Amino acid sequence: MSGSSSSLKPPADASAPVRHPEAPSPGELLGAHYDQCFGCGGEQPHGLLLEARAGEGVSLTAEFTVQPAHQGAPGLAHGGVLASALDETLGSLNWLLRTIAVTGRLETDFVRPVPVGSVLHLQARVTAVAGRKIYSTATGRLGGPDGPVAVRADALFIEVKVDHFVDNGRPEEIRAAMNDPDQVRRARAFEVNP
Numbered sequence: 001m002s003g004s005s006s007s008l009k010p011p012a013d014a015s016a017p018v019r020h021p022e023a024p025s026p027g028e029l030l031g032a033h034y035d036q037c038f039g040c041g042g043e044q045p046h047g048l049l050l051e052a053r054a055g056e057g058v059s060l061t062a063e064f065t066v067q068p069a070h071q072g073a074p075g076l077a078h079g080g081v082l083a084s085a086l087d088e089t090l091g092s093l094n095w096l097l098r099t100i101a102v103t104g105r106l107e108t109d110f111v112r113p114v115p116v117g118s119v120l121h122l123q124a125r126v127t128a129v130a131g132r133k134i135y136s137t138a139t140g141r142l143g144g145p146d147g148p149v150a151v152r153a154d155a156l157f158i159e160v161k162v163d164h165f166v167d168n169g170r171p172e173e174i175r176a177a178m179n180d181p182d183q184v185r186r187a188r189a190f191e192v193n194p
């Protein structure tokens with residue numbers, strides 16, 4: 001059973017999500033939002049190195065290859081790592097809305113064990129938006145994009161301003177990010193909303 005919590009059900013006045021006109025085209029790689037991110041950053045050797053690709057509407061696909069560093073039980077992915085893969089995939093959807101948002105709630109179902117070496121094929125979409133609240137859902141399948149579901153999640157993301165990170169992040173990383181022109185460009189791209 002998935003999405004059982006009432007706070008993950010969009011209210012009656014929620015709207016359908018609207019893809020930002022400048023969102024990456026279907027099939028295009030989204031790229032990392034931060035090179036030190038555990039989920040998508042290329043500079044984290046034990047990270048998930050998740051690569052998300054824009055889909056139609058406000059949807060995307062991503063792949064995560066389970067490495068030995070991601071084990072919980074011998075030869076099997078750790079559940080928290082799988083939840084991170086879902087969180088990262090769901091978080092990447094906000095790029096298509098061009099909204100900066102953080103996870104408020106993430107409910108995960110673990111349906112099948114996920115062996116080390118396997119590729120988790122993730123599919124995610126935004127289902128509704130209500131004010132600052134973004135509702136989304138994702139699945140992770142084994143053996144291919146049409147394979148059996150191994151994990152799934154429903155989530156609520158809450159829109160924030162860049163100040164959320166500046167005010168709460170450790171000063172050394174914030175300073176480094178603000179001195180990195182690529183990082184500033186990515187943050188500005190998120191901030192420009194129609």
Ligand SMILES: CCCCCCCCCCCCCCCC(=O)SCCNC(=O)CCNC(=O)[C@H](O)C(C)(C)COP(=O)(O)OP(=O)(O)OC[C@H]1O[C@@H](n2cnc3c(N)ncnc32)[C@H](O)[C@@H]1OP(=O)(O)O
Nearest residue numbers: 007033087088091100101102103104105158165177178187
């Ligand atoms: C230079 C730097 C550049 C940086 C460039 C960054 C690029 C972009 C990076 C993105 C990174 C993504 C990475 C992957 C996704 C993560 O993993 S994000 C990390 C994990 N999440 C967090 O750390 C969030 C921690 N929580 C918080 O900071 C605060 O609780 C929040 C979520 C901002 C909400 O606080 P708030 O703004 O005060 O909002 P609040 O009024 O409490 O709630 C607003 C609404 O949401 C509802 N709500 C809030 N929390 C919840 C909840 N847990 N359950 C249910 N409903 C909730 C409230 O009930 C309220 O509903 P309404 O009354 O409007 O109907």
